[in-house]
Amino acid sequence: MANCAHCGLEVGPASAAGPDFCCRGCQAAYALVRGMGLDQYYTRRCIDPTQPPLRPDQEAGPIDFEPHVRVGEDGVAALHLMVEGMHCAACVWLIESLLGRQPGIVEGRLNMTTRRLVVRWRSDENNANAILAPLQAVGYRLLPYDPQRLGREAERHEKELLRAMAVAGFAAGNVMLFSVSIWAGDDGSMDWATRSLFHWISALIALPAVVYCLRPFARSALAALKSGHTNMDVPITIGVVLTAGMSLWETIVGGRHAYFDAAVSLLFFLLIGRYLDSRARGRARSAAEHLLSLGATVVTVLEPDGTRRLLPPDQVAPGATVLAAAGDRIGVDGTVIDGQSELDTSLLTGETMPSPATPGTAVFAGSLNLSAALRITVTAVGESTLLAEIVRMMEVAEQGRARYVAVADRVSRYYAPVVHLLGLFTFIGWEVLTATPWQVALLYAVSVLIITCPCALALAVPVVQVVASGRLLRQGALLKSATAQERLAAVDTVVFDKTGTLTIGRPELLPGDWDEDDLRLAASIAGASRHPVARALLRACPDIPVAAGVREIPGCGLEWEDIRLGGRRWLGLRDDSGQQAGPELFLDRPNRPPLRFAFADQPRPDAVEVVATLKRRGFRVELLSGDRAVTVQAVADAVGIERWQAGCRPADKCARLTELAEQGRKVLMVGDGLNDAPALALAHVSMSPSTAVDVSQTAADIVFQGHRLAPVLEAMTVARKAHSLVRQNFGLALVYNLFTIPLAITGMVTPLIAAISMSTSSVVVIVNALRLSRGRLW
């Protein structure tokens, strides 16, 4: 089958735009791109299957970008946008070229990593909507955002780390130059004056660098001490400050125990780890930031005088009349006053069967209007909608999780006091038991603190995390939270949601007692409708031309000549389905008994395998769904889950998770719907597919891409492996300390021994972590 020349999707036989295009929108977009002389785009691009296809959305309401434009004093207007639908570098080129060809543009620059677009233009020559119209016509979705509100904190922190890393690297390199000379001359070939000069130069380089680079650590250490506990940064800060101080003292008195190289190279190593760690999470963060974007959804408000206005949902007053077109997601809570349609509420409830909507039906924000336009009187907006209620439940649940303490900080709680006591005992021991002067005893005590300097300990966790999240990124799973991996490793129970998580989340045709001809006839009629069930029928039989002259009767079905395709009620059939699950369609021909086409939401292709593997590895697997018992049972049986619960509201899911937590179980929650968001936030750790609603992706610790469930398994495997590597690293650091601490206590450490042993321990830890990056794990 041919693929659309523009979006690359398969061209359905029903296409109104000929054999080369899947829809008129793509045809127009292709003409636009060619007309601009930019058709190289099509030969250069490569389509990224994890991104939404580049398909102009014909039903989307126009977004007014003007309110988001900032005009500067020099008359240059600026607009910041988030771009959805970007596939590869060719998209960057296309977008920038499309922008560049418009009058008045000063700058149009798309950041490929963060998918953020900045457009600047002279405000007297053009306006935002005209500039962005071609991009929308080609199929990119543009979401305006406020750069002030977004990720500034994290970005600034990351830049600070990078700057500190550069300074530390410079200092470490240069100080090492002098230290190596000093070590080489340690046999007496270097005179006192030269050594002293080298020490002074080292001090001149190292001390400013230490002051500058220690800030990120010192800040975090002070914050921890203020709140009355300790973290890994406390021993690091104390260690580096003591090393620098003691080295300076030795330099002043002309001694040989100057450890400037140790102080700065320790900072350099640690900053590399910190920076990579923060960068790995930055990617996941930017994926979840869409929630913050402004004006992503608009509501069409019908004014009393009959005019229409587009408003963001929070500006709509209760009592106003809102128009929801077929295919729109409804942005408000309200009551239907006019229109006959069906609503897909699966995001809110997990229920897969569309529910009918007639005048008087209550509708909730987040439902999808399927078949015909509805007029709705608004009863609640923004903060008081069901949707906002769910978000609030989620926030409450999330507070509990903030109390989790990272494993590195837990270790340092025991580690720091032990080391500091050791230092103290060393000093007291030398003073009491021998006749050494107090300066020398102090030197030995400080060298205990330096040699146990938590270099390996502080690297043990971040290095493993960076390697693990890199591996998971390649598998399509993004880690959002710093401690997600540690929490994931402790999981013993996996709870799945049904719709959209275990299943694909759209109906598929089931086998029934119809033959090929019946299917072809039904599909040719169904091709005229956008209703999900009709689309499913068409998917089952794709190469069928659409019958001409099909009439769609909203909320009922389709009519073609004297043949009708539609629901049970419309065709006047007796309800004999009883408990039969799933949506259905009937084909009614004159003088023939009506034929039933049944549909069901199918499990993901590898769901059975993933559940079986989880059970084999000894996890307890449960299914919690808001759908009806029959449907849930069918899916549970299909994938092999024995413990399931149907008809769960968001609060019920939370209750079940709390119950499991009280039994001492660590639960991984996998879910995608709005109704899962509170449970996702409450669970010990949570994952959600990238097709999930924004709220759920924000609540989840890990977001995975693609149509398969395998990333769940992969993430758990990597997390367990990472956990064991972290433990090994701590073990290695401990072994290293067992060897070096006696040396330090007995005063046998020289600067060379300190430098060699400390860098060896760091390298050993890093190499051990790198084992995670390749190879099979289980």
Added chain:
Amino acid sequence: MTNLLMLIPVALVLGAIGLVAFLWALKSGQFEDLDGAANRILFDYDDPPGKEGDHDHAGRKS
């Protein structure tokens, strides 16, 4: 000893030049889009035939 007096400042100045260059690159935003920069060199932002204008290089400037 005299060669030390020359070599040490030279080594330090060279290192400092590298550091300053890096900090300048960081400040001017060159590390903000590493993926984009790697791919950008493969595309030309030339004018379309028969169309001249001073705005056409917008994508490349800045």
